[in-house]
Amino acid sequence: MRIGAIIVLIWLLIGGFAAYQRDYFKDDTPDCKKVATIALNVVAGPLNYVGLDPKVGDCDVPEPSE
DSSP: OHHHHHHHHHHHHHHHHHHHHTTTTOOSSOOHHHHHHHHHHHHHGGGGGGTOOOOOOOOOOOOOOO
């Protein structure tokens, strides 16, 4: 169990570093598209370094009802 948690943590750290290298954290006004792209890159982890570059298109957020 402990080794699995360590592997997941390292996987996510590598994904976070890949998102940092692509300057996804520099924008001051995050929107749905930006946050989803960062999350996808963090989850993709080391796959970012073998050519995977996940990006999210338009995000349609539902409006609250009155």
